[in-house]
Amino acid sequence: MxxxxxxxxxxxxxxxxxxxxxxxxxxxxxxxxxxxxxxxxxxxxxxxxxxxxxxxxxxxxxxxxxxxxxxxxxxxxxxxxxxxxxxxxxxxxxxxxxxxxxxxxxxxxxxxxxxxxxxxxxLKVIEFDNNVLDLLTRNLRTPDEEIKLTEKEFELLKFFLENKGNIVTKEQLSEDVWKLPFSPTTNIVEVTVKNLRKKLEANTNKKYIKTAYGEGYIFISE
Amino acid sequence: MxxxxxxxxxxxxxxxxxxxxxxxxxxxxxxxxxxxxxxxxxxxxxxxxxxxxxxxxxxxxxxxxxxxxxxxxxxxxxxxxxxxxxxxxxxxxxxxxxxxxxxxxxxxxxxxxxxxxxxxxxLKVIEFDNNVLDLLTRNLRTPDEEIKLTEKEFELLKFFLENKGNIVTKEQLSEDVWKLPFSPTTNIVEVTVKNLRKKLEANTNKKYIKTAYGEGYIFISE
DNA sequence: AGAAAAAATGAAAAATTTTTCATAATTGTT
DNA sequence: AACAATTATGAAAAATTTTTCATTTTTTCT
Structure with a gap:
């Protein structure tokens, strides 16, 4: 704050x-x-x-x-x-x-x-850089276009934005996005991060989601 | 109004x-x-x-x-x-x-x-009867439980609630929910109405969606 | 540089949602 | 009551989303 x-x-x-x-x-x-x-x-x-x-x-x-x-x-x-x-x-x-x-x-x-x-x-939107995550339509608006996110992608991005600049662990993501205790037998978190990264990069040419090896991810913007 | x-x-x-x-x-x-x-x-x-x-x-x-x-x-x-x-x-x-x-x-x-x-x-919710349509989570809360709606079901219910008490035509629904001009070759509207009715009735025991024969549907509540 | 751990990825499998289709039921009209 | 038009429904098909899995790539530590 x-x-x-x-x-x-x-x-x-x-x-x-x-x-x-x-x-x-x-x-x-x-x-x-x-x-x-x-x-x-x-x-x-x-x-x-x-x-x-x-x-x-x-x-x-x-x-x-x-x-x-x-x-x-x-x-x-x-x-x-x-x-x-x-x-x-x-x-x-x-x-x-x-x-x-x-x-x-x-x-x-x-x-x-x-x-x-x-x-x-x-608030009904979360802004970052020149982009807007619309919490009502659950879409992402970049300066150029409107991107449809799947539910998991939306929840994931929202959580990242709410914790922008801080490391978020896979445990946290698992609980917030999937409402499940973290399990090491699956890699859904990684897969969804990959898909979200792909959409973000394809549309903004920027890498917002950094990985913190051994710790989790950090969303960095603006 | x-x-x-x-x-x-x-x-x-x-x-x-x-x-x-x-x-x-x-x-x-x-x-x-x-x-x-x-x-x-x-x-x-x-x-x-x-x-x-x-x-x-x-x-x-x-x-x-x-x-x-x-x-x-x-x-x-x-x-x-x-x-x-x-x-x-x-x-x-x-x-x-x-x-x-x-x-x-x-x-x-x-x-x-x-x-x-x-x-x-x-507003972030739309209330009707004793139920709440949460516009942020896109779920429906009845007095007893939280019901997950699919995207189309949510959009459909939202449109009904925004036009509660008025006849809404299939043309309107087609444009608002599906963002498509109405086409008589498909019956997605009917099918989705059926599914929404099923969820509503299973959880509230009430029939909110009446059909106006030849005209469309009316959502009636409280 | 090489090994081990962690993360990323492509693609298949599973699950869910959306749409189509054939048929049944209902409504309004005569 | 009979007919035509409209709506409802069950179930299959298609499309999309979610999850799993095997493999590759990257990172850290020695």
Missing amino acids: KILVVEDEVQIADSLKKNFLAEGYSAQVCYDGEDALKAISNSEFDAILLDWRIPKISGIEVCKRVREAKNETPIILLTALSDISNKIQALNLGADDYITKPFSFEEVLARIQAVIRRYKST | KILVVEDEVQIADSLKKNFLAEGYSAQVCYDGEDALKAISNSEFDAILLDWRIPKISGIEVCKRVREAKNETPIILLTALSDISNKIQALNLGADDYITKPFSFEEVLARIQAVIRRYKST
Whole structure:
């Protein structure tokens, strides 16, 4: 989980970052709106904590632009005072929640977790690189074409994407995709990985699924 | 599409109802909060238009109770004045939108359509009777068990549910489920209907799919 | 470099799903 | 009631997906 903290008060920003790291999140700090927009367009975050009053480009403006760019990353606005008309404005511009200062880290954490949970539960696609795995049609859309996946291929790819960048073992795949305890007498996992790789490579010319010899597989993208 | 109008000003209520009917919606009117809650628990609506100030139980309280009952039907609150703190409260209590009086019917219609569209796009299951068609796993959950559907069966049932209560022709089914223009040389539609009926009846003991001789099928439930 | 373990692969076998087909049952009309 | 049109059904055929299996290739370790 990667959180972007946009806050010009260095003390607050650093304290938030420290706390997030302590919780096992990774966190990046920006001190003004301009930097924030750059950071947001350069990498993906699971949530953005955005102060209202920041230099160069205001928080509200950052929020607005992010949404205009069709980026739906959850945003929590930090407002100095409990200014109700601000809240309305924030919600209208696409923020997902707001917190009034002063706040406790517990509160921030709870809200962050809530918006992330809410956001993930609304997702109907998983994107990677320039491709989209459509969870409703269960097809894969590459920039060029729509690829039909079999059920096992779909489940496998979905699990890989949900664990992108991490090693997944055959035991895990066996349980998640096949709902079976892993058995060394079969090699269905390998065969299905082979078939999925073939479809992915034929259509994207990229090798997303690396093997971690003796450990499992890693899905690497973007 | 069925809209519930909860409004104690008889003139406004009746005018809304007339307008909805003219647009091809069906509409029911309640004049106080108590009746509204009864109506809501007795039947399903596609959206609820709810006045803030109504007798017996206030609109805001109705809204709160509906949400507490885990009913997520889209609610639009009607407020007499553009009272910002009301708006906040409305949103926090789970309303989906609000309209300030006076309003034009065009505005009401546009907002209604917007909340319905938004709501439907967040749905991940379609419920009927005591059963749930899970759009993500593509399985059917009856009160007793989880039934695996084949792809065609799933698409067929989904289309039936999306057109519940209306006749659907074989031409429509052919195009939606099979992505093929209807051809009278095959009877796949009939065969698949038969198989779906079998699964449905074996697990629910009910006959949901009626045939409309010479016209098509109708899915009837609850 | 060579051996052992692990993973990849092509192709066959098995299982499941989809479609076709021949026939039976049902419905509406006369 | 008889007929024609429409729909339902069982079972086979075809197509697709899943799994197994024997063999080859790759990786790691010595």
